[in-house]
Amino acid sequence: MTTTLITGANKGLGFETARRLVAAGHTVYLGSRDPERGHRAAEQLGARLVVLDVTDDASVAAAAKTVEADGGLDVLINNAGVEQRGAGNTVIGAADVTAAMMRDVFETNVFGVVRVTHAFLPLLQRSAAPVVVNVSSGLGSMAHVTDPAAPAYAYPGVAYPASKTTVNMITVQYAKAFPAMRINAVEPGYTATDLNGRTGTQTVEEGAEIIVRMAQIGPDGPTGGYFDAEGPLPW
C-alpha cells in the first residue's frame, strides 16, 4: 500500500491528482491549509485530510507527526503554489513587482517546498520506494523564457517564474543528495484553475497527468529531472 501526501489539494491540480491517486489505490493525505475546504474535498474523494499550511513551521511539523503516527509516507507531492496577480487578473511585471511580493510568492512556492520536504524527509527515508514530485512550471525553464519562439517568452511576471526556477534547482540538489529517492520536477501545462483566473487552456485532468505519472514511478524511474506530459524539458 502506497501512502501519498499532496499539499494544496483541496482544489485545482492537487485535488485532481488526489482523485486519480485514490482511484489508483494510494492512501492519500489531502493537504489543505483551511480545515473546512479540506474536509469537504477529502470527504468527496475518500482521502484523509491533513491540515497543512506550507508557510507555517508549526503546521507542517504537526502534519508530519500525524502522518508518522499513522504509519509513514512513500510519496510527497509538493503542489501548493501561488501566483500573485494584480487588478483584473493581470500578471505583475518588472515595473511593478516589489520585494514584498517576491517574498510572498517565494514563501509558498519555494520555502514551502523546503519546509515540507525537510519535515517529511525522515518518513520518506523509511519508505521502501520514496518519491517526491515538485510541481514546478514551464515558466521556470530558463531555456523557454529566453527563447522568443517559446510561448513562455511572452510571460511578463517576475516572482512566479523565478520561484519555479528555484524549485527546479532545489529538485536537482535534493535528487543528488538522496539517490535512493526519485525526486523530479514537473510542468503540468497551462491549466484552467483559480491560480490564473481560469484562463488556462487545459483541463485539470490534462494538467494532472504528469503529476500522477511521476508520483507512480518505481525505484528504476528517473530522478533529478524536469518533465511535462510529453517528456523531459530543457532547464
Ligand SMILES: NC(=O)c1ccc[n+]([C@@H]2O[C@H](COP(=O)([O-])OP(=O)(O)OC[C@H]3O[C@@H](n4cnc5c(N)ncnc54)[C@H](OP(=O)(O)O)[C@@H]3O)[C@@H](O)[C@H]2O)c1
Ligand atoms: N494552473 C496552471 O496553469 C499551472 C501551470 C504550471 C504549474 N502550476 C502549479 O500547479 C500547482 C497547483 O496550482 P493550481 O493551478 O491547481 O492552483 P489552485 O487551483 O489555485 O490551487 C492551489 C492550491 O495551493 C493551495 N495553497 C496556496 N497557498 C498555500 C499554503 N500556504 N499552504 C497550503 N496550501 C496552499 C491552495 O489552497 P487555498 O484553496 O487555501 O488557497 C490550493 O489548494 C502550483 O504549484 C502551480 O504553481 C499550475
